[in-house]
Amino acid sequence: MFRFQAPRGMRIGVLAMAATLTLLSAPVAVFAQATGKGPGGYPIRPVRLLVPNVPGGTTDMVARLIAPRLGDEIGQPVVIDNRGGAAGLIARDMALRAPADGYTLLLSNQAIVIAAVLNEKAGGDLARDFSAFAWIGVAPNILVAHPSVPAKTLPELVTLMKSRQLSFGSGGIGSATHMGMELFFHLSGTSGLHVPYKSAGPALTDTVSGHVQFLLASLPSALPYIRSGKLRAYGVGGARRSRVAADIPTLAEAGVRGYLYETWYGMFALSALPRPMVQWLNVAVNRVLAEPAVVARLSDGGIEPGSETPEASQKFFVEDVARWRRLIRDTGIKAE
DSSP states (O other): OOOOOOOTTOOHHHIIIIIHHHHHHSOHHHHGGGSSOOGGGOOSSOEEEEESSOTTSHHHHHHHHHHHHHHHHHTSOEEEEEOOOGGGHHHHHHHHHSOSSSSEEEEEETHHHHHHHHTGGGSOOHHHHEEEEEEEEEEEEEEEEOTTSSOOSHHHHHHHHHHSOOEEEESSTTSHHHHHHHHHHHHHTOOOEEEEOSSHHHHHHHHHHTSSSEEEEEHHHHHHHHHTTSSEEEEESSSSOOTTOTTSOBHHHHTOTTOOOEEEEEEEEETTSOHHHHHHHHHHHHHHHTSHHHHHHHHHTTOEEOOOOHHHHHHHHHHHHHHHHHHHHHHTOOOO
16 A cells, blocks of 8 residues: 655654754854855855746745845855746756756755656656755645535545545646645545646635535645635644644544655755765755744744755655655556
8 A cells, every 4th residue: 555654754743843953952063064155165156046836835935935044044145036837847957957066956845756757758867866955844734625515524525435526626737736635545445526727726716615625735725714614624634733723633543544645845956966065055954944933934834844964855855756656656647
């Protein structure tokens, strides 16, 4: 059975507190590695940060929070370059064409992994081509439905799905919201009628209005509708209940064993970037993530912040690529 789970040591419940506290209490000598100039005098000019989304989304918010502070840490401006489209592949290809000199970085969530795996026949191997040099955090997802759906609990919803086809929205074929639902179907033995949208926002709007029946949404965006009774919640996709919605069980707890799917955020460089630069950038990003204002802003945006070493970040990244390959192979999903 396919099980989507981060490796031990990458769980954010630990990272959100322990890693942040570790960073805050670390010796000044460690952080001094990321002050002034880096290896070989890097950087001597502004650094471009590719974001595979249009302005306004959560990934863009994370980038705009991190970039100016990272610029302060490394001594050069970090300039955001929004390159939305093709589920993140436009930004990926731009990063691939850039020199491996540290002046072009990428900030993304796992949507870029899903898109790359779906399109691997066109060339490229994300886990080979890129190095995840910094981990930012995760945001929980939640399965919701319009109140007209006659299922008040997750077991009732699963039974209903097995007896008739319900419609579900997503941010597009191969999007994170689509693949999170495919994982749910895979583990629960159910299916649904997919109604893809151009992004997750309109899918949520149409679920609230009842044009589609259910959706896997980000918890921060769905919670106001849940609290107002406009959506019914069945469970969150994380390993544990969310601190902002502790009354809502996890999907695994509610009845779909093995379900674990959270939206992660990380920073990437080309794998050919020299290791000393990777380590130096990791320290700089972790300094930013240790700032109380950054922790508070990420938390307010529904992201549980955490930080990791380049080695642990890359291990999770490589394993995540392999997990999505396995799910896409097992379900037969094709890119359109």
